[in-house]
Amino acid sequence: MLDLVTLTSEFERCRPALRSYILRITASRQDAEDIAQETWIRAQRSLEGFKGDSSVKTWLYAIAQNIARDHLRALKRWPEEVGDICKDAAMKDPDFFREAMTIRQTSPHGAFEIREHIAFCFTCVSRSLPLEQQIAVMLKEVHGFSVKEIAGIMENSEAMVKYWLYTGRGRMIEVFDRRCALINKEGVCHQCTELNGIFNPKQNAQEEAVKIQMVRDAGNKDKEHLFDLRMKVLQELDPFTSPAAELQLHHLEFDRKVMEGRAIQA
Amino acid sequence: MNPLITTLMTTTTTGRAKASTTRTTFHRETTVSTVINADEAIIWALLTNAADHPRWNSTVISIQGSIAPGERIVLKSTLDPQRSFKLKVMEFEPARKLVWGDGKGRRTFALKNNGDGTVTFTMHERIGGLLFPMYAKYIPPFDASFEAFAADLKKEAELIQSRSH
Secondary structure (H helix, E strand, C coil): CHHHHHHHHHHHHHHHHHHHHHHHHHHCHHHHHHHHHHHHHHHHHHHHHHCCCCCCCHHHHHHHHHHHHHHHHHHCCCCCHHHHHHHHHCCHHHHHHHHHHHHHHHHHCCCCCHHHHHHHHHHHHHHHHHHHHHHHHHHHHHCCCCHHHHHHCCCHHHHHHHHHHHHHHHHHHHHHHEEEEECCCCCEEEHHHHHHHHHCCCHHHHHHHHCCCHCCCCHHHHHHHHHHHHHHHHHHCCCCCCCCCHHHHHHHHHHHHHHHHHHHHH | CCCHHHCCCEEECCCEEEEEEECCCEEEEEEEEEEECCCHHHHHHHHHHHHHHHHHHHCCCECCCCCCCCEEEEECCCCCCCCCCEEECCCCCCCEEEEEEEEEEEEEEEEECCCCCCCCEEEEEEEEECCCCHHHHHCCHHHHEEEEEEEHHHHHHHHHCCCCC
């Protein structure tokens, strides 16, 4: 039997990671806050329904996942070229860099770090996956749930979770291998080093990039290994409290508005 | 597994399930069957995720549309890359049976859980009609394509099943 005191304690312990998970699947700061709050409300209401078949943490993620999934099903998926599209939009929008520079210069969470941009980039590009694949990949690769736990959270079979993980992970490996210049010299996307030049003009972007293990290991060509290292970057960052949180959340909000604007025009 | 099915399932020299074709004046039917060591949910997901087919299925160039009850799809096959086959999903029983086709033919995909962790996958296509004798010679044999389809499906499903994650 779960009591309110235990639930409150568990929820507060889970809240930062839960909020990060929701942000990473919705790409919306406001949605992350709202869904985390709604999860708390629904969990209190459903307290007697908790049978102890899973951990409280898994149960809370299942509630959050249901709310987020219903919300996301109504929205269009993003194309994998989301970075290119939003870069073009930013170049035409003088407010984007003015706001970003203000954050960079005044906020305690306004640093620009390449590794934080890697995490931001994955959040955006993963929205090009079918929703179930994106959710399964985030839960497993970033938030450390087992296949069995994910099956419980997603209310589906372990076999389907394995399928979503395999296809989602494979797709992301292929996209980043083709696009990301950090791991592929022929990669078309240099945004993280370009932005580093803008926000940290005194730094050598290449010197900064090689501080990241994924970049150092890029030559070994093991794509699975490089993907695991990319996921390690995400695992180690809380997108709400990291040194670059405010700057990256500003970028994320800009991207979300650009993509939703395109969806409306379409 | 049904001993009769086991007897009917033959393999090629490369170890792939062998397809068989029968012909009459007005019809041609091709069948392939293979045992897959994977959960039927994985096999069903592979069969019904249209956009994912070209990744694992060497006989498919593209499938546009949604493989769902009553939906229409446009299939481009390596058998005849210049043509687009406009097909309707005629039957859709999750993890059991899928049928798509048009006025000239029907392709049936069937899954049977053997209760021992394996699933028997059978793919069958019947083409024909009264005008079949007039165009039969223009339709290439399906056997090699069926064998490749079944082998690709088996390989991909077993790979996903075996992933420990």
